[in-house]
Amino acid sequence: MKRTVTIKDVAQKAGCGVATVSRVLNGSGATSAKTRERVFAAADSLGFVFSDIGRSLQSSRTRTLGCIVPSLANPVFADAVQGLQNVAQNSGYQMLLACSNYNEKDETEAVRLLLAKHVDGIVLTVSDVENSAALEMILQREIPACLMFNKPHGSIPASGIDNFAAAKAVAEAFHHMGHTDTGFLALRFRSSDRSRERFEGFAAGCRDFGMSDPQLLEIDEQSGDLSRLLHDLLSESAQLTGIFASNDFLALAAIRAAKELGRRVPEDLSIVGFDGIEIGRMVEPSLATIVTDARAMGSLAARYVLDHLSKADNPTSSQSETETKAAMPALGLSYHFRPGASLDAPGGKNKDGAEAATSTPSRHLVPNPLLNSQGE
Amino acid sequence: MKRTVTIKDVAQKAGCGVATVSRVLNGSGATSAKTRERVFAAADSLGFVFSDIGRSLQSSRTRTLGCIVPSLANPVFADAVQGLQNVAQNSGYQMLLACSNYNEKDETEAVRLLLAKHVDGIVLTVSDVENSAALEMILQREIPACLMFNKPHGSIPASGIDNFAAAKAVAEAFHHMGHTDTGFLALRFRSSDRSRERFEGFAAGCRDFGMSDPQLLEIDEQSGDLSRLLHDLLSESAQLTGIFASNDFLALAAIRAAKELGRRVPEDLSIVGFDGIEIGRMVEPSLATIVTDARAMGSLAARYVLDHLSKADNPTSSQSETETKAAMPALGLSYHFRPGASLDAPGGKNKDGAEAATSTPSRHLVPNPLLNSQGE
DNA sequence: ATGAAAGCGCTAACAG
DNA sequence: CTGTTAGCGCTTTCAT
Numbered sequence: 003m004k005r006t007v008t009i010k011d012v013a014q015k016a017g018c019g020v021a022t023v024s025r026v027l028n029g030s031g032a033t034s035a036k037t038r039e040r041v042f043a044a045a046d047s048l049g050f051v052f053s054d055i056g057r058s059l060q061s062s063r064t065r066t067l068g069c070i071v072p073s074l075a076n077p078v079f080a081d082a083v084q085g086l087q088n089v090a091q092n093s094g095y096q097m098l099l100a101c102s103n104y105n106e107k108d109e110t111e112a113v114r115l116l117l118a119k120h121v122d123g124i125v126l127t128v129s130d131v132e133n134s135a136a137l138e139m140i141l142q143r144e145i146p147a148c149l150m151f152n153k154p155h156g157s158i159p160a161s162g163i164d165n166f167a168a169a170k171a172v173a174e175a176f177h178h179m180g181h182t183d184t185g186f187l188a189l190r191f192r193s194s195d196r197s198r199e200r201f202e203g204f205a206a207g208c209r210d211f212g213m214s215d216p217q218l219l220e221i222d223e224q225s226g227d228l229s230r231l232l233h234d235l236l237s238e239s240a241q242l243t244g245i246f247a248s249n250d251f252l253a254l255a256a257i258r259a260a261k262e263l264g265r266r267v268p269e270d271l272s273i274v275g276f277d278g279i280e281i282g283r284m285v286e287p288s289l290a291t292i293v294t295d296a297r298a299m300g301s302l303a304a305r306y307v308l309d310h311l312s313k314a315d316n317p318t319s320s321q322s323e324t325e326t327k328a329a330m331p332a333l334g335l336s337y338h339f340r341p342g343a344s345l346d347a348p349g350g351k352n353k354d355g356a357e358a359a360t361s362t363p364s365r366h367l368v369p370n371p372l373l374n375s376q377g378e
Numbered sequence: 379m380k381r382t383v384t385i386k387d388v389a390q391k392a393g394c395g396v397a398t399v400s401r402v403l404n405g406s407g408a409t410s411a412k413t414r415e416r417v418f419a420a421a422d423s424l425g426f427v428f429s430d431i432g433r434s435l436q437s438s439r440t441r442t443l444g445c446i447v448p449s450l451a452n453p454v455f456a457d458a459v460q461g462l463q464n465v466a467q468n469s470g471y472q473m474l475l476a477c478s479n480y481n482e483k484d485e486t487e488a489v490r491l492l493l494a495k496h497v498d499g500i501v502l503t504v505s506d507v508e509n510s511a512a513l514e515m516i517l518q519r520e521i522p523a524c525l526m527f528n529k530p531h532g533s534i535p536a537s538g539i540d541n542f543a544a545a546k547a548v549a550e551a552f553h554h555m556g557h558t559d560t561g562f563l564a565l566r567f568r569s570s571d572r573s574r575e576r577f578e579g580f581a582a583g584c585r586d587f588g589m590s591d592p593q594l595l596e597i598d599e600q601s602g603d604l605s606r607l608l609h610d611l612l613s614e615s616a617q618l619t620g621i622f623a624s625n626d627f628l629a630l631a632a633i634r635a636a637k638e639l640g641r642r643v644p645e646d647l648s649i650v651g652f653d654g655i656e657i658g659r660m661v662e663p664s665l666a667t668i669v670t671d672a673r674a675m676g677s678l679a680a681r682y683v684l685d686h687l688s689k690a691d692n693p694t695s696s697q698s699e700t701e702t703k704a705a706m707p708a709l710g711l712s713y714h715f716r717p718g719a720s721l722d723a724p725g726g727k728n729k730d731g732a733e734a735a736t737s738t739p740s741r742h743l744v745p746n747p748l749l750n751s752q753g754e
Numbered sequence: 755a756t757g758a759a760a761g762c763g764c765t766a767a768c769a770g
Numbered sequence: 771c772t773g774t775t776a777g778c779g780c781t782t783t784c785a786t
Contacts, residue, residue: 056779080456286662432763
């Protein structure tokens with residue numbers, strides 16, 4: 003690897019001091035036209051680029067955001083990262099990305115590394131907000147941060163939707179179709195607060211609508227392959243007419259498993275997902291689900307963090323004067339229920355016809371000032 | 379944001395010099411048990427973490443890999459990044475991720491930023507290998523790098539498959555089903571060397587099998603929304619019985635568009651994709667496609683780069699003595715054709731029955747020494 | 755308008 | 771065994 007060209011090299015070639023080079027190339031301080039000329043020429047011919055690491059050491063800012071998601075295999079997270087990435091890029095920030103692989107050890111280690119790298123802010127999704135060493139480290143360091151998909155924690159806000167309410171809307175949809183015996187299907191139930199919130203909301207909804215309590219169908223990630231586990235689970239709960247899966251991925255897998263078991267979807271079993279990934283609209287039957295805007299979650303979180311970088315470093319920041327440091331509520335995003343062929347009345351005898359599916363009144367809009375028309 | 383705890387603070391609290399702290403915490407050099415004790419205690423109570431930026435400045439290594447992909451919205455790239463991420467993480471490297479948004483300007487800018495941040499290596503996918511300012515910068519800096527999805531360029535290897543050959547296999551599949559009039563559907567044809575290679579391979583295959591030359595159906599990304607453009611394109615080329623889309627995303631969109639136009643797939647129009655994303659197996663009709671292992675492309679590229687970091691910095695490196703600097707071939711990966719319901723004989727009268735689809739002899743295995751059983 | 759020098763956090767070389 | 775110091779690349783006073 004070629005030796006790096008430093009500001010010294012440029013100074014030497016231009017026949018001036020390093021300070022002058024800095025001033026010229028940064029447009030700071032006054033310089034004479036002739037020096038400018040020589041410096042530009044020298045820098046150019048040498049292919050000089052400022053070293054961000056020298057710069058960072060001096061300024062204690064890295065113009066880098068850290069991001070931690072469980073995995074990129076789930077499009078929901080990939081989308082969120084994309085949203086974050088776009089915002090960051092447009093603001094001249096780079097992104098250090100780490101995956102927690104759904105486990106807390108990697109999560110904590112990732113934060114440690116990001117802090118060591120002195121990222122200016124962090125956007126992340128943790129498995130359990132209430133019990134995360136990673137979050138504690140962030141809180142202690144008082145570095146600007148924002149959660150995605152989770153609930154707010156301490157002074158750290160969260161961009162996401164109201165999982166509880168959304169899950170309740172799913173119960174409503176099932177009820178609307180005449181279901182009473184349902185199940186909630188979850189992978190990593192214990193270690194995912196999102197999963198738990200959705201279950202609670204669903205259960206509450208079922209109670210509200212006079213349905214039986216949903217049965218918890220939990221999949222232990224470690225014990226074998228998903229498809230076999232699903233087969234077992236579905237066989238054991240043949241009495242259920244509807245299943246709410248904690249995310250679309252799982253819902254899709256469940257549909258496949260049900261089909262393999264010879265159960266028709268939705269005639270024999272209705273299935274509803276959560277997330278609203280695009281694929282859901284292309285599969286057969288199309289997937290009924292809660293649609294969320296993962297991309298927006300990423301953008302919103304990124305914008306929040308960028309807006310809260312230390313004032314000194316962020317002169318253009320639009321921090322509102324009225325904002326208090328104490329309360330840090332959720333950055334609420336809208337969601338809505340998307341009907342799909344995977345949900346019908348038990349036995350497929352939906353009397354209302356196709357219209358019934360779309361009549362469920364479940365669009366929830368939460369105006370968000372941070373989300374402006376400029377998009378990302 | 380709380381002031382960062384530095385090695386000096388620890389030294390002061392432990393009542394010793396900074397060098398001692400460094401020695402103790404890094405396990406380098408000899409130290410007495412009592413000092414060790416005090417240093418650990420001090421560091422611990424202060425919550426000290428080494429600053430990578432100070433370290434990097436001194437060592438000129440960042441333990442960071444740069445990665446540039448067109449977008450994360452396409453699961454193919456998300457998977458590749460995931461593969462890269464896993465390898466990097468396991469080797470103690472972090473990843474700076476940038477998206478080029480399929481345009482060369484962002485691509486070049488991203489490289490500039492990564493170089494400024496002094497990443498130790500770069501893994502990327504460019505739109506056009508033959509004409510990439512980004513690649514030139516990398517070449518000039520002589521920083522370890524590896525391409526993904528592209529062809530090798532100069533001394534930069536590429537992990538990927540043989541697009542030309544794979545596309546030829548698609549022609550074979552069409553021919554096998556009795557198609558003669560086909561089209562090649564591409565988005566961003568001009569700016570994607572992958573697209574072009576696939577077209578060339580497909581055209582060559584068509585010639586080999588005595589079919590008509592495939593018609594090039596090009597979509598100009600800028601001129602309106604995809605679905606309308608597809609409608610137009612499909613309407614104009616009603617005489618074709620088969621379409622090969624340059625990637626699965628496009629294939630899926632084409633299927634949808636065809637359906638909307640009232641054309642049955644595959645009876646009226648067969649469609650084949652490229653990439654083998656998982657969704658393809660869940661849609662209706664299931665998508666015939668070339669299956670590639672994007673994840674492996676990422677892993678392989680990462681491993682290549684890690685193996686080629688400057689020897690001095692990478693004592694454990696397993697660089698082969700025989701490897702020459704001159705030739706830099708492709709890091710070939712295997713691919714295979716996956717039959718699907720979206721491809722049938724014209725008119726849906728496939729005489730061979732379902733078996734025909736699977737009989738296409740097109741599995742290509744390329745043993746790769748870099749890809750060991752340890753996975754990522 | 756410009757150069758010299760301090761200092762950001764760290765490691766390595768050199769003294770003791 | 772341990773402390774002192776130089777220097778990594780850069781910006782920023784402070785002189786000139």
